[in-house]
Amino acid sequence: MSADSYMDMALEEARAAARRGEVPVGAVLVDTETGEVLARAGNLTEELNDPTAHAEILVIRAAAGARGEPRLPNCDLYVTLEPCPMCAAAISFARLRRVYFGAYDPKSGGIDHGPRIFESTSCHHRPEVYGGIGESEAGKLLKDFFGSLR
Numbered sequence: 001m002s003a004d005s006y007m008d009m010a011l012e013e014a015r016a017a018a019r020r021g022e023v024p025v026g027a028v029l030v031d032t033e034t035g036e037v038l039a040r041a042g043n044l045t046e047e048l049n050d051p052t053a054h055a056e057i058l059v060i061r062a063a064a065g066a067r068g069e070p071r072l073p074n075c076d077l078y079v080t081l082e083p084c085p086m087c088a089a090a091i092s093f094a095r096l097r098r099v100y101f102g103a104y105d106p107k108s109g110g111i112d113h114g115p116r117i118f119e120s121t122s123c124h125h126r127p128e129v130y131g132g133i134g135e136s137e138a139g140k141l142l143k144d145f146f147g148s149l150r
Helices: 003-019 055-067 085-094 135-149
Strands: 026-031 037-042 075-081 098-103 128-130
Touching: 003 026, 003 037, 003 055, 003 075, 003 098, 003 135, 026 055, 037 055, 055 075, 055 085, 075 085, 075 135, 098 135
Parallel strands: 075 098, 098 128
Antiparallel strands: 026 037, 026 075
């Protein structure tokens, strides 16, 4: 499968999150050696009343739990929005190989914006990062969602 195919899955998860009233962010975690999708999720912060239930955290937890391993070095993350600082730190702790994200988040991002977690001297692992994959569709989902709230 291609990066676009995995991002399409993440966008499906984001659309499902929006239908549930969640901020439309979706994530997919992939084993890079086999191409197997280990986990996929959309945000669940409202449903679970859990501020940490971001899509990225959910897929990392699911894959690490299923594998019985706290680190996932041969895995790539596809997420529809630039990860926030909390998620960027989790990505680093999980030792993910690559991060592909859709829309940039100048207000709350933690990779290319804000604290730029992976550039910090205290960051122990820096994955490869590729932004702007499926950016227009991911951005439109977010814009439409927040526009409907106004």
